[in-house]
Amino acid sequence: MKQIKKLSEDINYTAINLGNLDKLMEYSLIHPVNKQEIEGKVFLKEATKATGSEISFNSLPPKTEQPYFHIHYKNEETYIILKGYGFFQVDGKYFNIEEGSVIRVAPNGVRGIRNDSEETMVYIVIQSKENSLEEYTTNDGERVPFEPKWKK
Template sequence: MNNINFSVVEAGPFSSLMSMSKVPIPGKYFLKDRLGLTGMEVSLNQLPQGGSIPFYHTHRENEELYLFIGGRGQFQVDGQIIDVKEGTTVRVAPEGERTLRNNGTGDLSFIVIQVQAGSLRQWVETDGVILDKPVTWQE
């Protein structure tokens, strides 16, 4: 569903990401093009039990925020190992050498938000505008 002021994509359950990804990376579902995002990239990710990212990577300009929403695993940044689980968040600067593995039982589910480092100029306290109009819902 697309509108001038919003867009919606129904990606389905995280448990289906391995079979529905349309990129060369199984279990990774990118949202930038699907939603028409203009200031960030967001991906929905599922890493199966025993799975791992088989390489380290960095970025040229973008920092990443990893939001873990299910399962257990380990995240490695610059040689430091961090145990991750539902509720863990990890921010990595562009230069951080990172990789990830699922050493838990079951799938490791997480969301990655990627944005140009140092680009945030406004946030909810300085950018949000509360409108003087009542909230209504159609029944």
């Protein structure tokens, strides 16, 4: 099983590197519910010490589908398709997806995904608590004077 490489860490950040996404299938984990090994999936919450979201990189081999449909109790999910094409289904309705597709699913949405392409599908899933985003983009920030170290 491939290990996540830590690039750098300090009090206000943790930086990691998964490596080339073509090698995502080298990662695996044991599913906490059914105890089966899942290849090509890596969760990032623990590795990055995140406190407000869970992000995972996922892959599906050609002509396969996620072997289950699921819901969540509190978290919405946003799927971002990076490579491949296929179908996404929510609550019995399905639609085509491809590289660049972004799908947000509410917690109660019954969801599943299929890779219909001849290549491994790669996608990111971001989980966050539904209705928890109070401030975002420029409303949740401020520009501060700082000299980039890489310019020296």
